[in-house]
Amino acid sequence: MSTADQAILQQPTREEMRVEQVLHALGDPVRLMIVQALAAAPEGVACGVIPLPVTKSTRTHHLRTLREAGVISMRTEGTRRMSTLRRDDLDALYPGLLDGVLAAPR
Amino acid sequence: MSTADQAILQQPTREEMRVEQVLHALGDPVRLMIVQALAAAPEGVACGVIPLPVTKSTRTHHLRTLREAGVISMRTEGTRRMSTLRRDDLDALYPGLLDGVLAAPR
DNA sequence: CCGATTGTACGACATCTGTCGAAGTTCGAC
């Protein structure tokens, strides 16, 4: 590995984020479940421990969609991938959006 | 016409609205333009006057998607269809969501 | 009544998207 090795997977900067992409990422039932699970665990969660009604590969697909939209951040930790909500960036760009989504009646 | 004639087109009640459907509706560039245009005109806007890069039929399609998700309300007024944002319902169900979306950097 | 204006309905079509299974990769433990 190089000395500049990054444990954090590629994700858009705050400037690169687009609201329609964020909304599209949030507009899927499985991805919304992931976001709700991450909201309850500010320190991050291993992808695998979130209960989801899909297979591993589909899970990977949704996590990448969320990451590329800028909704979550992922870092490698051993063989685990830890995910966290990018709360600060989302709140800065779209104040109230995330809270509104999380406040939705279940 | 019957005495119970309704000028307001069918739309979900507040209880019937689902957050993932709302987010999905908002997650399209054209529909987002519509919402931004409606946000600037609380009294309602005729569908046709919103500048959009699509044809009439596509416009109708997007307006129906927004209406069926509960984002907008439509009523007939002569040969016009007036659309309005369902601000009160959205704010009640998902406080902050709409404001966050509208605050997005253009 | 006629025509113009507005918008909807329908069918077609290319693309996107969510889903899966199988195979590959990376890391930690023994």
Add this chain to the structure above:
DNA sequence: GTCGAACTTCGACAGATGTCGTACAATCGG
């Protein structure tokens, strides 16, 4: 070194979705 655990990658595939053009419907003004 070998095994298992945790994810990713790839290819495939069915269904959803955005788009258009044409045809149809309703309303208002002369």
